[in-house]
Each structure stands twice: as C-alpha cells, then as structure tokens.
Amino acid sequence: MANGLPALVVVGLPDAAVQEARERVRAAVRNSGFDFPLRRVTVNLAPAERRKEGTGFELAIALGILRASGQLQVDVTALCLGELALDGALRPIRGTMPRVRHAAARGVREVLAADANAGEAAACGVESFGFATLRDVVEHLEGRVRAAPTPVPERAAAPRHPVDLAHIAGQETPKRALEIAAAGGHNLLFVGPPGTGKTMLARALESILPPLDDTEALAASAVHSVAGLTDPRHPVLTARPFRAPHHTASHLSLVGGGSPPRPGEVSLAHCGALFLDEVAEFSRGVLDTLREPLEEHSITISRAGGAATYPARFVLVAAMNPCPCGFWGDAERECTCLPEQIERYRGKISGPLLDRIDLRVHVPRVPFDRLRDEGRERSADVRARVAEARERMRARLATTGRRVNADLTVAEVKRFCGVNAETESLLAEAVQARRLSARGYHRVLRVARTAADLAGSDGVRTQDVAFALLLRSDP
Amino acid sequence: MIGFGPADPRYPPRLLDLRCPPDPLWLDGDRDALAGRAVSIVGTRRMTPYGARVARELASACARAGIVVVSGLAQGIDSAAHEGALDARGTTVAVLGAGIASYLADARGRRRRLAHAIRASGALISEFPPDAPPQNWTFAQRDATIAALGALTVVVEAPVDSGALITADEARKLRRPVYAVPGPIGVAASAGANALIASGKAKALTGAPMLLEALGAAPSAVTENRDEVAMRVLDALAAAPADPDALARRLGMSGAAFATVIAGLLIRGDIATTADGRLARR
Numbered sequence: 001m002a003n004g005l006p007a008l009v010v011v012g013l014p015d016a017a018v019q020e021a022r023e024r025v026r027a028a029v030r031n032s033g034f035d036f037p038l039r040r041v042t043v044n045l046a047p048a049e050r051r052k053e054g055t056g057f058e059l060a061i062a063l064g065i066l067r068a069s070g071q072l073q074v075d076v077t078a079l080c081l082g083e084l085a086l087d088g089a090l091r092p093i094r095g096t097m098p099r100v101r102h103a104a105a106r107g108v109r110e111v112l113a114a115d116a117n118a119g120e121a122a123a124c125g126v127e128s129f130g131f132a133t134l135r136d137v138v139e140h141l142e143g144r145v146r147a148a149p150t151p152v153p154e155r156a157a158a159p160r161h162p163v164d165l166a167h168i169a170g171q172e173t174p175k176r177a178l179e180i181a182a183a184g185g186h187n188l189l190f191v192g193p194p195g196t197g198k199t200m201l202a203r204a205l206e207s208i209l210p211p212l213d214d215t216e217a218l219a220a221s222a223v224h225s226v227a228g229l230t231d232p233r234h235p236v237l238t239a240r241p242f243r244a245p246h247h248t249a250s251h252l253s254l255v256g257g258g259s260p261p262r263p264g265e266v267s268l269a270h271c272g273a274l275f276l277d278e279v280a281e282f283s284r285g286v287l288d289t290l291r292e293p294l295e296e297h298s299i300t301i302s303r304a305g306g307a308a309t310y311p312a313r314f315v316l317v318a319a320m321n322p323c324p325c326g327f328w329g330d331a332e333r334e335c336t337c338l339p340e341q342i343e344r345y346r347g348k349i350s351g352p353l354l355d356r357i358d359l360r361v362h363v364p365r366v367p368f369d370r371l372r373d374e375g376r377e378r379s380a381d382v383r384a385r386v387a388e389a390r391e392r393m394r395a396r397l398a399t400t401g402r403r404v405n406a407d408l409t410v411a412e413v414k415r416f417c418g419v420n421a422e423t424e425s426l427l428a429e430a431v432q433a434r435r436l437s438a439r440g441y442h443r444v445l446r447v448a449r450t451a452a453d454l455a456g457s458d459g460v461r462t463q464d465v466a467f468a469l470l471l472r473s474d475p
Numbered sequence: 476m477i478g479f480g481p482a483d484p485r486y487p488p489r490l491l492d493l494r495c496p497p498d499p500l501w502l503d504g505d506r507d508a509l510a511g512r513a514v515s516i517v518g519t520r521r522m523t524p525y526g527a528r529v530a531r532e533l534a535s536a537c538a539r540a541g542i543v544v545v546s547g548l549a550q551g552i553d554s555a556a557h558e559g560a561l562d563a564r565g566t567t568v569a570v571l572g573a574g575i576a577s578y579l580a581d582a583r584g585r586r587r588r589l590a591h592a593i594r595a596s597g598a599l600i601s602e603f604p605p606d607a608p609p610q611n612w613t614f615a616q617r618d619a620t621i622a623a624l625g626a627l628t629v630v631v632e633a634p635v636d637s638g639a640l641i642t643a644d645e646a647r648k649l650r651r652p653v654y655a656v657p658g659p660i661g662v663a664a665s666a667g668a669n670a671l672i673a674s675g676k677a678k679a680l681t682g683a684p685m686l687l688e689a690l691g692a693a694p695s696a697v698t699e700n701r702d703e704v705a706m707r708v709l710d711a712l713a714a715a716p717a718d719p720d721a722l723a724r725r726l727g728m729s730g731a732a733f734a735t736v737i738a739g740l741l742i743r744g745d746i747a748t749t750a751d752g753r754l755a756r757r
Contacts, residue, residue: 173719191751322751329524329716329751334663338520339550343585346750362752364718430742463731466738470719472748 001068004040010061012045015053015260024084025062032088032135037069051306053260055083056093059112062134063141074141078110078129079103081117088134092116097225097235100124101218112137118150120225120235124218156234161207163200166378170366174201177361177471179382182208183389184450185404187294187316187356189279189349192363193333194326198319201363202275205317206242207379210387212271216240219311220271223263226310241272243314247281251289256310261301266293267310279318280348287353290316294356297407316357320349332365358406358443359471389453405450410442417445423462444468476503476575476605485509492649493623497602503575504598508566513543514690515625515646517618517639518552518632523664524716524749526552526632528756529656531559533629536683538565540692543597545570545624547617548578552631552639554589561592569593570624571601572617573609615641622646627689629680630655633667640667647676652689654680659714704728704736705745709756712746716755 008022029036043061045052059082066072081099083091096117101124103111111121111128118130128150131137139145165175174190181188182205190198212220221236245254245265256264266274276282293299293312300309323342327333337345349357393404400412408416419427427444430436436444445460447468452460478499479486487509490496502509514537516530534544534556544560546553548569560567569590571578578601582590593599602620603613618638622628622645630653633639643653655677658665671677680686687693704726711717711725723733737754740746749755 170720172723189752329749329753331715335521335523339522339554340584340586360748360752362718362749364721364753426739426742433744435742435744435747463735466731466734469738469741470734470748 001037001065002040002042006038006040008041008043010043010045012043012048013051014045015051017055018045018052018057021055021058021061021084024086025058025065027086028058028084028088028134029062029065031086032133032138034066034071034138035069037065041065041068051260054093054095055091056081056095056099058082058084059090059134059137063137066138072138072141074143076112076141077108078112079108079126080137081111081113081121082131083114084134090114090131090133090137092232094228095226096120097124097218097230098222100126100128101222112140116232119153119232120221120230122150122152123221123236153233153235155236156231156238159239161204161379163203164207164379165204165382166376168197168200168204169376171197171201171363173471174361174363175204175377175382176467177359178202178205179208179386179454180447180450180467180471181205181315181317181359182210182382183386183404183454184358184393184447185315185406186358186447186450187406188318188359188361189354189357190317190319190361190363191322192319193330193365194321196363196365198363199277202277202317202319203242203244204379205273205275205315206239208383208386209240209242209273209315210383210390212237212240216271223267223270223310227263227268229268239272241269242275243269243272244275244277247276247278249282249286251286254286255289255293255299255312256301256308257303259303261303261308261310263310264299266290266299266312266314269314270311271313273315273317276316276318278320280320280345282348284348287348291352291356294353318349318357319363321345330365355439358447361471385454388456389450392453392456393450405446405453408446408449413442413445413449417449417460419445419448419460419465420462423465427465440472444472447471476501477506478502487624489513489626490620490623493619496623497620500600500602501575501605502598502600504594505566505596506598508543508568508598509600509624511541511543511566512690512692513545513568513625514686515545515621515628515642516552516556517546517621517628517630517642518556518668519634519637519639519664520549520551520553521634521664522551522555522632523662524755525658525714526656526664527555530555530631531562531757533631533656533680533683533686534559534567535563535565536687537690537692538563538567540687540690541565542687542690542692543568545621547572547614547621547642548586548590548593548599549638550586554586556631557589557593561596564596567593567597568624569597569599570617570621571599571603572614573601574603574605574607575599575601576605577608614638618642619645622651623649625651627652627654629653629686630668630671630677632656632658632664633671634663634665635667635670637667640671643671643677653677654686654689656680705740708736708740709745712754712756716749716753718753722754 060080092114100121115130118128121128140147243265297313322328323337328335448464451464478501480498530552538560544567546556618641628646655668655671672679
C-alpha cells in the first residue's frame with residue numbers, strides 16, 4: 001500500500017477474471033462494513049511469470065488488503081479460497097480439491113473456503129472452515145465468533161447401477177470379456193449388428209468395476225472438482241466414474257482443452273471407464289487424440305498460457321457395427337455395403353487405437369428362445385470376483401508400481417505370465433507361422449494372466465491362454 | 476509393361492477363340508504367367524463371408540495344383556480369388572477393365588497392395604491402352620477376355636444382375652464349361668449363381684476336388700488327420716462364421732474344453748477370427 005491516487009492494481013499475469021476481481025473485492029470490502037483504503041493498493045501474485053486464472057484468489061486478496069490497512073488484526077496462515085460477491089458474500093469455486101491437496105502436500109493445515117467448498121477441502125485431510133460472507137471470515141479469524149471445522153463429508157451410499165449383468169440374456173463370451181476387462185484393466189471392443197445389446201453390455205461394466213480405494217477416490221474426485229462437477233454434499237466419489245461421450249464429441253471435450261485447460265472425458269473417466277459407443281462414427285482426428293492417454297495414462301494440454309497435465313487411467317470400452325449398414329455376415333439381413341466401404345469403416349479403429357485394445361468380442365443376436373433363460377449371474381457376484389482378482393494383482397505387482405495386468409511391460413510378462421512348456425511351444429508355433437505377432441503374443445499372455453487371477457489360479461493355465469486367444473483383437 | 480499381338484508366339488492361344496481377340500494385349504509382370512493351364516474365378520463385389528471363404532479355398536486349391544487363377548481384380552469375390560492364389564504361393568492373373576497404368580495410378584490402399592502383389596507373382600493384363608480410363612463397356616468386354624483365358628469358369632456368388640453372369644455367358648459362347656457354387660435359397664448374393672444351375676447353364680460345383688478333377692489336375696494329397704471334435708468344429712463353420720457362444724452350443728461343449736479346442740485350431744491356422752470377432756474357417 002502506497003501513497004498516490006486511490007487505485008487497486010493487480011500484477012503477476014492475471015487473466016480477465018482475476019482483473020475483474022478488483023471490482024468485486026472493492027465492493028465486497030465496503031459492503032462488509034470495512035473501509036476500502038483511499039491509497040494506491042498493489043496486489044502482487046507470485047510467482048510473477050505464471051499465469052493466474054479464475055476467481056479463487058478474491059478472498060485472499062480481500063483479507064490481504066484488510067490486514068495491510070490494519071482492519072484485520074491477526075496474520076492468516078490458512079489457504080483462503082473463494083470468490084466474492086459484490087455484497088460481500090462468499091461464493092464457491094471450481095477446483096477446490098486439487099488446490100487443497102497441493103497446499104496440504106506443502107504443509108498447509110487449514111483452509112478457509114465458501115460453505116459449498118468446505119466439505120471438498122475437509123475430504124483432503126486438512127482442517128477446513130466454511131463461511132457465507134467475508135465478514136464471517138474476519139470474525140472467525142479475530143476470534144470473536146469461532147466457526148466449527150467442517151466435518152469430513154460422508155461417502156455417498158454405493159450407487160445403484162442402471163444395468164445389472166443379470167438383466168442380460170445369453171452373451172456368455174461378451175460377459176466374460178467384460179469381467180476380464182474390469183479385473184485386468186484391458187481395453188475392450190464389442191462388434192455386432194445393431195440391436196444386439198452392445199450398449200447395454202458396456203453399461204454393465206459400471207456395475208462390476210472393483211471398489212475405489214482411498215487414493216484413487218481422491219485422485220478421481222480432484223478431476224471432477226476442476227471440472228466443476230462435484231456434488232457439495234458428497235464431494236468424494238464412491239463409485240468408479242463411467243463416462244460415455246457421444247460420437248459427435250470434439251477432441252477438446254474428449255481429451256480436454258481450452259484456456260485455461262479444462263479436463264476432458266478421458267480425465268473424468270480417471271480410475272473408471274470410458275465408453276465410446278459407435279466408435280467408428282467418431283471423427284478420425286478425435287480418435288487419434290486417444291493415443292496419448294491410452295499409452296501414458298495421462299494427458300498434457302499445452303496452451304499459450306501454460307500446460308496442464310491431467311490423469312487419464314481408464315478402461316476403454318468401445319462398441320461398433322461390423323459395417324456401415326450393420327448387417328455384415330448377419331444370417332437374417334443382407335448387408336448392402338461394398339467391401340471397400342467396410343474396410344474404410346473398420347479402418348477408423350485400426351492402427352494405434354486397435355493396438356491398445358486387448359479384447360475384441362462379437363456380440364451376436366440372442367435367439368428368442370434363449371431370452372428367457374434363467375440362472376444368470378448377478379453383477380454383485382462378478383464384482384466380488386473382480387475385486388478378489390485385483391487383490392491378487394496388487395499383491396503380485398506391489399514391487400513394480402503397476403496396478404493391473406494390462407500395464408505389464410514385456411519383461412514383467414516374462415516374469416509373471418509363465419506358461420507350461422507345451423502351451424509355450426504352441427504359441428511359439430503360431431508366432432513362427434505369423435498367425436500371432438510379437439505384440440499379440442504378449443497381449444495374449446497378459447489377458448491369460450487376468451483370466452487366471454479371476455479363477456484364483458497362481459499359474460497361467462493352458463485354458464487361460466485358450467480364452468485369451470479366443471478373445472484377442474488382432475487378426 | 477509390354478504389348479503384343481496375336482502373331483506373337485507368347486500370345487495365349489486360348490484368346491484366339493474369341494471373335495475379335497484383343498490386339499494388342501498389354502501385360503505387366505511375368506510374361507509366362509499366361510502360358511500355363513488356367514481357371515477363371517469370378518463373382519459379386521458384395522460377397523458374403525461364405526463366398527469369401529469358398530473363393531479363397533478354390534483359388535488356393537487350384538494354385539497349389541499349379542493352375543493359374545484368372546480373375547478381374549474387382550472388390551469382393553475377384554479379390555478373394557486372387558488372394559487365395561497368392562496365399563498358396565501360386566500364379567494369378569488379373570484382367571483389368573482399364574489401362575494398366577491408369578488402374579495403378581487410381582488404386583489406393585489394399586487394392587493397390589493387391590495389384591502389386593499380383594504383378595510380382597503373376598501378371599496384370601489389359602486389352603486397353605495403358606492410359607485408358609475405366610468405362611462401363613470396358614468391363615463387359617474384359618469379362619469376355621476372362622472367360623477366354625480360363626479352361627473353365629467358376630461363378631462363386633452372383634446376384635441376378637451380376638457382371639459375373641456376363642463372364643459365364645461368354646464362357647458358354649466359347650463352349651467352355653461353366654461351374655457355379657450353389658448358395659442358400661433367399662440370399663440375394665447367390666440368386667444369380669443358383670439360377671445358372673437351375674437353367675442348366677452351369678454345373679453345380681461341390682468343392683475343390685471336383686474343380687481339380689474337371690481341370691485334369693491331381694488333388695494335392697494333404698488331407699490331415701484331425702481329431703473328431705476338430706472336424707465337428709470345421710463342419711459347423713462350413714456355411715458361415717459363428718460367434719463363440721453359438722458354436723459352443725452347437726457342439727454341446729462349454730468353458731475350458733471348448734476354448735482349448737478352438738485355441739488349438741486358431742493356432743494351427745485352420746480357423747481364424749474375423750474382423751467382427753467371430754470364428755471362421757480359413
């Protein structure tokens with residue numbers, strides 16, 4: 001604060017929203033019953049070369065001005081997050097959770113935030129206070145009215161999934177593939193004529209994904225917080241996210257982008273599943289952008305103002321028709337597509353994308369007389385088996401830093417996926433006859449490892465390899 | 476690329492049976508490809524998986540017996556026949572409906588790769604000057620050339636208005652035998668081929684051995700000893716590809732035993748997974 005004409009200047013690469021904060025801060029300070037100093041006030045946001053975005057700084061700026069002008073008598077050591085309204089009310093912001101997590105990792109133990117954000121902050125393991133107005137914050141800080149810390153919000157009850165495996169008749173092989181995908185984190189492609197239940201099967205994946213552990217839950221919730229999708233009553237996710245963007249999605253909405261960079265569907269699906277229905281209808285450029293998240297399990301969005309890296313570890317489930325009209329090879333309907341049209345259509349998911357898909361399964365039309373068959377397994381039972389398999393994986397892979405079999409490196413495949421000599425020689429024969437590529441060979445073994453984990457077997461058995469061969473995606 | 480007329484000693488004598496033999500005939504690839512015994516395999520562009528398998532199988536059997544496979548390098552059955560011959564490391568000849576240079580300049584992707592593979596182990600031929608673009612009438616005319624090159628003509632799947640039926644007609648005019656592969660009643664892709672059989676214009680072809688016998692070639696004796704379950708799998712997949720669940724039901728098998736049998740056949744290459752994830756005979 002310096003002598004000069006009355007002014008409020010914000011320096012340190014603020015964006016438009018931060019610049020506008022000047023007006024909000026000025027009005028909020030006055031309307032909360034304080035004086036706005038009639039001097040030249042300079043607010044410096046450090047580090048100076050980093051771009052500052054959004055409205056979360058306003059509470060901190062206002063408290064800083066009050067402290068500097070002597071209207072606030074105590075020093076503030078807490079992280080202060082919040083947007084101010086002109087009347088001095090405190091408004092919630094996006095992205096509370098990652099900010100609090102970052103600050104907590106650097107030793108900040110206390111957070112002051114808007115009521116709606118306080119639960120999110122408390123979930124990150126710090127002492128969190130929620131307030132309705134700037135005045136309340138000052139009263140609390142000066143000890144006149146001590147607010148009670150916000151309790152860690154309760155986890156929401158386990159959600160009810162719209163589709164249960166028991167709702168789906170027949171489709172033993174596709175269901176088995178789903179189970180393997182859920183347990184081992186393998187990406188999966190469903191192919192079949194329209195109306196055979198590909199979408200329903202894919203949606204059932206949600207119901208058999210293993211429960212989230214605490215670190216995963218916080219990581220996934222943080223991404224939702226940045227995107228502004230957090231439920232204030234239950235800020236921490238209880239179920240793995242399941243995202244299903246429409247096939248007209250742009251690459252910005254899929255992998256994230258904009259300025260400031262916002263997370264896209266791949267990041268919102270972090271720790272969960274990403275479902276691409278009618279995958280061949282997505283534009284090729286959009287599908288190409290999936291390459292990085294599928295390989296790196298994260299996505300870096302670079303913009304002029306800086307780069308943001310969001311996590312993106314998800315199981316990809318894609319569904320498509322066998323050809324543009326959908327009836328290629330159908331026993332009941334004639335296909336009207338020319339071979340080259342079919343090839344172009346399938347070419348959409350070839351190459352880099354297909355390389356990352358471990359399982360490809362045909363979803364046939366279920367004959368009418370089998371639609372009523374009974375004795376189908378419920379999702380809850382499958383989910384228990386999947387969770388058990390994940391546990392086996394975790395124990396085995398503890399030293400490697402990997403969580404699921406789909407991530408095993410070639411060396412780890414050698415180490416963990418040993419098969420008996422007879423099976424090994426069969427596979428070697430297939431590789432030699434070029435019926436199996438080297439990449440395909442490792443993929444078969446990874447999937448076989450998951451099949452064995454689901455069966456509770458320590459070693460990879462011949463039948464596990466057989467299943468993997470049946471479900472493999474490369475021709 | 477060379478062009479030669481009927482007076483040339485390398486000119487295939489079978490073409491002289493045509494009312495007006497192509498003059499000159501343009502050829503790119505192996506000049507001796509036209510010297511051997513040949514069979515013409517043609518069919519629709521909109522083939523079914525069954526047609527694809529039969530065309531491939533017949534072409535492979537002929538190629539293994541040293542017979543040249545002649546077709547028109549169109550999408551569908553024609554391409555499957557060429558690929559079948561190439562798979563068996565045999566010789567195959569593509570008769571183009573456009574000039575050779577013009578075709579190669581326009582072809583893209585898989586069609587281009589196939590054309591180059593054929594040129595490397597057989598020949599591309601055309602009766603049109605190298606730069607001639609394809610036109611409606613050029614295809615009808617080259618159909619006659621295809622018919623004349625083969626000692627006999629096989630129609631593997633043709634709907635009622637198929638160009639493959641022109642080839643069959645031309646073969647009949649040349650008094651060469653015509654065979655058609657019978658297909659299921661009610662499937663449009665086989666209606667024309669079935670009509671050929673019904674009208675007596677073609678004989679029903681019952682399999683590769685019959686074709687080899689008609690061509691006077693000894694069937695290559697590689698009948699493998701497969702176990703009984705494997706035979707049942709191959710039988711069940713003869714008509715069309717099937718998804719694993721349906722196949723397992725038909726065989727009355729399930730779980731690990733089924734997967735093990737199928738995996739064995741996949742590894743040996745007797746069956747393969749199709750692009751839509753079903754199981755098909757190769």
